[in-house]
Amino acid sequence: MNILIIEDDLRVAELLQRGLAEQSFVPAIAYDGHSGVKLALQNDYDLIITDIILPKLDGIDLCRQIRQTKPDIPIIMLTALGTTDDKIEGFDAGADDYLVKPFEMRELFVRIRALLKRNSRVVNQVGFxxxxxxxxxxxxxxxxxxxxxxxxxxxxxxxxxxxxxxxxxxxxxxxxxxxxxxxxxxxxxxxxxxxxxxxxxxxxxxxxxxxxxxxxxxxxxxxxxx
Missing domain, CATH: 1.10.10.10 (Winged helix-like DNA-binding domain superfamily/Winged helix DNA-binding domain)
Incomplete structure (x- = not known):
């Protein structure tokens, strides 16, 4: 499964890339919001992991832009901002899940698999x-x-x-x-x-x-x- 990582912290991005590859995912990385949106819209990914605080375009606006074209792709937000208001803003922008830094990779993997499993059950019923x-x-x-x-x-x-x-x-x-x-x-x-x-x-x-x-x-x- 192809996963897009949007993270400007090089150390965190490489850690995620290495961990996902070890779990047999195929990760790609964007280091700013504009590049992240461009990759997300140009390519087919099974899931997106994005930070909120990003250069050029923050994760909230990035999420909204992606949702306009790809409403069903699972999105996990990673951030140091963990207040209720921050989480609500992320969910309202279209995020499916929210993980506060620092986090354990095992927890991230559990959340990724849950979202991918849920998304695989989505049935497109026209006009339902x-x-x-x-x-x-x-x-x-x-x-x-x-x-x-x-x-x-x-x-x-x-x-x-x-x-x-x-x-x-x-x-x-x-x-x-x-x-x-x-x-x-x-x-x-x-x-x-x-x-x-x-x-x-x-x-x-x-x-x-x-x-x-x-x-x-x-x-x-x-x-x-x-």
Missing amino acids: VIRYADLEMNLNTKRVKRGNQEISLTPKEFKLLEYMMLNPERVLSRVEIAEKVWDTHFDTGTNFMNVYINYLRKKIDREFEQKLIHTKSGMGFMLNLE
């Missing part, structure tokens, strides 16, 4: 639409509507809502959402879950009398017509 009440989601075009109102979601908000719509009227625990939406690498000790649920509520429920997203105290969250 799921609905709950007056909420509609097109999994192919990534468009979401409630009634006649178009709703703009970030990639992570979309994934969270998609999972809730595929499992309506069932309490979804924080652990289950972490495993299914964040591929088990989500730190459930942070307030991430509440942050994203609140984001969805503002976009899905605030303008409507009928609320769809509900919190079950001590249990989790539910999409329901209560």
